[in-house]
Amino acid sequence: MFHRHLATSLVALTIATPALADFWSDAAAPYQGVTIRGVSESTPPSNYVRDVIAPAFTEATGIAVEFETTSWDQMYDKAIKDMEAGSGIYDFVYIEQDAIYSYLSRDFLVNLTQTMADNPALVNPAFNWDEFTTFIDSFKDPNKNDDVFGVPMEAFIKVYLYRKDLFENPEIKAAFQAQYGYELTPATTFQQWRDSAEFFTAYGQEQGEELYGTTVQAASGHPASFYEFFESIAPLYGVYDWGINQETWTASVANGGRMNSPEAVEALTFWLGLLQYAPPEATASTWDEVASSFAAGRAAQGLVYGENATWIATNAEKSSVVGNVGVALPPTAEGVMAQAEAGEGYIGYYDGGAFGIPHSSANKEAAVLFLQYIAQPELQADWAEAGGRIVLNSTYDEPKVQEIDAKTDSYFTLMRDSGALFAGAPPYPFHNQVREAAAPFIYEAIIGNLSPQEALDQMAAAAEAELKNLGYTSN
Amino acid sequence: MMRSPTTGWLLLAPTIAVLVLTGVLPFLYVLVISFFDWNLFALNPEPRWTAANNFRRLVHDAEFLKSIWLTLLFTFWVVLSQIVLGFALARLMMRDFPFKKLFRAVHTLPLMIAPIAVGATWRLMTVPGLGPIPYYLKDWFGLDYRLSMFPDQAFASVVLMDIWHWTPFVTLTMLAGLSNLPQEPVEQARIDGAQEWQIFRDIILPFMKPVLLTTIFIRIMDALRVVDEVWMLTQGGPGAETRFIGLHIWKIVFPKTDYGYGSAMSLLTLYMTIVICWLLYAAMTARRGNAS
Incomplete structure (x- = not known):
């Protein structure tokens, strides 16, 4: 069943691709034989990219894609080490919404807005930043004229x-x-x-x-x-x-x-x-x-x-x-x-992620093409079915998505209509550091070693100590 | 025929170069970093000289001290169990019994599995709701077996997993040692009417001491730096109850990106390993040292 689903999706992609075949093959002509490498968490949306979209991109462009989907911990471990060392192993990495602030603070990522402006030959005429839902705002840097640093690939x-x-x-x-x-x-x-x-x-x-x-x-x-x-x-x-x-x-x-x-x-x-x-x-x-x-x-x-x-x-x-x-x-x-x-709070987590290009990538141009390829509207409905994610406004109106919506008790409708009540992680560059300092007290509370009050008191103290270590406070 | 020292050094040069590149230089790098406060995601992400402050922090770090204690406890139990079991199995395999070759092959299988796969396999066997071990323990004995909830169960399980994984290594080294024992002293002792346990205590054990010592050192060093299989099985939990020092250092260096402090931890752990091995060596060779 799963293989049949993949085959159907591949056929759909093959049918959808010829309309823009000239662009993809022309734009990719200088990069024939290039292999771009990516890393992401093994989630339904990422696995769909690995199994369906990446092979279709290779067929359309001749650019090979090696896409590694691994555990959440390993994904971050590998991506951050690669970007910090500048080793250039990865040409695109998964950026979860809560990690973008850390990456921007370290200047890990390529400015996509700027890169596309500088390289018009790489820009798909059909690509339009305005087609994305407001989730794309998470990947803009307010300190750089709201330039975009990641192409959203999942949001839920x-x-x-x-x-x-x-x-x-x-x-x-x-x-x-x-x-x-x-x-x-x-x-x-x-x-x-x-x-x-x-x-x-x-x-x-x-x-x-x-x-x-x-x-x-x-x-x-x-x-x-x-x-x-x-x-x-x-x-x-x-x-x-x-x-x-x-x-x-x-x-x-x-x-x-x-x-x-x-x-x-x-x-x-x-x-x-x-x-x-x-x-x-x-x-x-x-x-x-x-x-x-x-x-x-x-x-x-x-x-x-x-x-x-x-x-x-x-x-x-x-x-x-x-x-x-x-x-x-x-x-x-x-x-x-x-x-x-009123926009003064939220009732839960609006999660998602994007693909961004590390500065250390040796194949930035090929990666820019890949990032635009995944954003094509015609790919989104099957992807939404496989991964419960929507990043383009137009996807909500796709007949297939509406059909799935009916089977999922209107999950997509709820996301569209009530998504604004949810929020992503706070914009902390110290996200991982404070989380690692605070999380052990949650663990201790779960196994009953600490009461809720004790756990939160100790957690607050540990978070403040970490913020002090990181230079955010002096007391 | 005498060879010139230059030839010897030339032949050794590739090995020395590899050792310097993969061992000495990283060690020196870690040594230098340990005297700096360096976190990539701090407001000031540049390394800042802090002299011995990282080492001073370690002494008061309850999480670090707990992980050291847990590591020592883990090392004690796994090495002791593996040496006793491995020696006993090696002695057993010195005898003939039905299906001995099959037993030896099956017994050695865990050694061929990567630690990460061992951890994954044990996790699959122990996850509540999926694994057979919690199911049957509850079904047969009414035991609520949940590694993620009960620290004692988690600790015992990682100890058992390590024993299962590495006892075959001890068995093989002991078997090699036992196979090379001179038989004359044993036969003479038997002729003189010695009991089996006397032969074991006074002849076999002293002859096996070099093999034992080497095996114990290898296992201690391995146990002190255990990471991957424990990471897969418990991720250091529940809480921090199986967060051994290797895992703790990983969490400090990678998710927290506290490179200076993590380097100081690594150095202290290396120092501790050397001291433990030296103390053990001194203790086990004390009699021979005094005699000489």
């Missing part, structure tokens, strides 16, 4: 998924009503989330099924847990930007931050409390395992990265809950939704 929101077959089952609804005194619906409050998680865990045990109440991305030794808490849970309680005060670069309440504020403590207490209703693999789960758990029918609800939402809802070879996936916004604390609507 982390949504609340739930099992419609469970939440809409009349018998289950009646049992829930009898037990909790109110109607079972997808959670709109934290109490509902907790109650339904408790209910479905007990239901799974009664039925002899491996069914649990909720997913929790709580890997106890991996930053995925830090991300779930600070980018998805804490904002629901009104704690934004990791609780770091961006004027004073402090984290603790005592120094003007909110990392250990009462709201943050309440959020962490709630999140850790869900663990008792999560599948046993929750404490080993990153974003990938959470998606797998949900797709395997092991959880009734949870926060899942949107890049996985489409295949979970539509790919029967990989998912056992096809046709039963509901999509909704997560519950929020009082006042948080209003703040998000």
